[in-house]
Amino acid sequence: MREKEIKFLWGRSGNRCAICKLELTPDGNKETLGEMAHIVAKSEDGPRGDSSLKETDRDKYNNLILLCPTHHTEIDKNYKDWPVEKLTVTKSKHETWVAEQLSTGNISVDKIDNTEFLQDRMSAWNELSRNHIAIIMSLTPLKISGDQIDTMDNSVQTALENAHYRLKNPAQKVNAHHTRPSEFGLVNENFPDLPKRFGHSFHIFRSGHCEYFRELGHDSDRITEMALSRKANINGAEHVIHYFRLAEVIDAGLAWLEQLWVNILPYEYMDFKCTIMNAKNTTLFSYEDDWGDSVFGYPTKSEALIYSDIIYKEHDASLLSLNVLKWVSNCYGLVLQHKFDRSGEYTRPVTLR
Numbered sequence: 467m468r469e470k471e472i473k474f475l476w477g478r479s480g481n482r483c484a485i486c487k488l489e490l491t492p493d494g495n496k497e498t499l500g501e502m503a504h505i506v507a508k509s510e511d512g513p514r515g516d517s518s519l520k521e522t523d524r525d526k527y528n529n530l531i532l533l534c535p536t537h538h539t540e541i542d543k544n545y546k547d548w549p550v551e552k553l554t555v556t557k558s559k560h561e562t563w564v565a566e567q568l569s570t571g572n573i574s575v576d577k578i579d580n581t582e583f584l585q586d587r588m589s590a591w592n593e594l595s596r597n598h599i600a601i602i603m604s605l606t607p608l609k610i611s612g613d614q615i616d617t618m619d620n621s622v623q624t625a626l627e628n629a630h631y632r633l634k635n636p637a638q639k640v641n642a643h644h645t646r647p648s649e650f651g652l653v654n655e656n657f658p659d660l661p662k663r664f665g666h667s668f669h670i671f672r673s674g675h676c677e678y679f680r681e682l683g684h685d686s687d688r689i690t691e692m693a694l695s696r697k698a699n700i701n702g703a704e705h706v707i708h709y710f711r712l713a714e715v716i717d718a719g720l721a722w723l724e725q726l727w728v729n730i731l732p733y734e735y736m737d738f739k740c741t742i743m744n745a746k747n748t749t750l751f752s753y754e755d756d757w758g759d760s761v762f763g764y765p766t767k768s769e770a771l772i773y774s775d776i777i778y779k780e781h782d783a784s785l786l787s788l789n790v791l792k793w794v795s796n797c798y799g800l801v802l803q804h805k806f807d808r809s810g811e812y813t814r815p816v817t818l819r
């Protein structure tokens with residue numbers, strides 16, 4: 467759902483339910499929570515979903531109606547009593563009513579306050595980054611003067627959604643349904659498994675700053691468990707992370723940022739940063755086949771490891787990638803000679819010990 471469609475819908479509905487006229491907010495309690503309901507369902511088998519309306523048009527303003535939770539449930543549960551025509555008429559009558567009431571001063575529309583929503587996001591974010599390892603990579607223009615990127619442009623949305631989790635599976639792009647406008651631009655964010663701290667956010671800011679965030683909680687849990695079950699000495703570290711996982715996630719982030727730079731970012735020079743969050747209690751594990759002779763990195767001394775460099779548009783992408791991975795290895799007390807071996811697998815670093 468695009469910001470434009472959302473703004474249209476909320477604005478023209480006067481922030482009110484089209485059926486009962488209750489005033490709504492995007493983050494209120496259950497009764498006043500505004501829900502953007504589909505007139506023709508998003509999928510074929512949903513309420514009123516059997517329609518010739520194209521799938522790409524189903525998230526647009528014309529197919530959405532703003533309702534309170536009670537009436538959203540009502541129209542979807544008793545969809546036979548609420549056919550497409552009836553909903554379309556209800557919506558258009560409601561919007562006419564809103565326009566009349568506004569012009570005669572009978573109602574006013576409060577500016578939507580989403581502070582609470584943003585605070586919730588912030589605490590979820592802090593919670594995510596506290597206990598497990600996360601990667602943040604970003605490109606920042608050196609000079610920022612006002613908004614530089616139109617994040618509502620289709621090409622920007624496409625560029626955002628070309629991000630993928632793993633390089634090994636280039637077909638697996640981020641799910642476009644998780645794209646939404648944010649306070650500063652456009653974000654695709656999904657933390658499906660909050661307790662296990664696993665998920666991502668890909669962000670394009672209007673200022674031109676682009677950010678990639680991957681939480682590796684799930685992977686580090688699995689590998690820590692495996693290491694402990696085999697009585698491996700993890701040198702006081704709380705979590706073990708697999709070098710290949712980290713390398714692949716970093717490479718996927720780099721590939722995405724590069725692609726953004728080539729396609730939508732109009733800068734010659736940018737500040738590149740790669741941060742490994744919560745690195746202190748994490749040890750890097752690089753050799754999976756033979757645990758008897760396993761190679762572990764040291765736990766690092768710093769809470770966050772930061773690689774930072776100014777790069778220019780025609781930089782050597784493969785060299786940057788190798789430098790970042792060498793830096794990762796060095797931070798954990800490992801030495802990396804090459805990025806890939808002859809069969810194209812990530813090269814296992816060797817420990818300095």
Ligand SMILES: [Zn+2]
Pocket residue numbers: 483484485486487488533534535536537
């Ligand atoms: Zn209602």
